[in-house]
Amino acid sequence: MCLGIPGQIIAISDPARQMGLAEISGVRREVSLAPVADRPLDRLVGEWVLIHVGFAMAVIDAAEAAATLEALRELGEAQEALDQMAEGDRALAASPAPAEGAA
Numbered sequence: 001m002c003l004g005i006p007g008q009i010i011a012i013s014d015p016a017r018q019m020g021l022a023e024i025s026g027v028r029r030e031v032s033l034a035p036v037a038d039r040p041l042d043r044l045v046g047e048w049v050l051i052h053v054g055f056a057m058a059v060i061d062a063a064e065a066a067a068t069l070e071a072l073r074e075l076g077e078a079q080e081a082l083d084q085m086a087e088g089d090r091a092l093a094a095s096p097a098p099a100e101g102a103a
Helices: 062-075 077-094
Strands: 005-014 021-025 028-034 048-052 053-060
Touching: 005 028, 005 053, 005 062, 021 048, 028 048, 028 053, 028 077, 048 062, 053 062
Parallel strands: none
Antiparallel strands: 005 021, 005 048, 021 028, 048 053
16 A cells, blocks of 8 residues: 655755755654745755655645644554654664675
């Protein structure tokens, strides 16, 4: 199943690559803003977007974001996806840094 989860863009992390930082129910994730970059990127900060596999696929309003998050919670799917994202973040944080000079 393809699942788009609402998240709010909280910062532009890499303008050259059109990347932003999104917060999804307390979990922060870098996402590509390229699919929604129909305006200057800084104007996307504060906007709600539907996020799918690391891409902001559509800008939505706050009411639609809240309704979608509630529906996903009721289905139990949002929590599963959020848990997987948080687990991935913990695994990355726990990974040893590559040795200097390693390719």
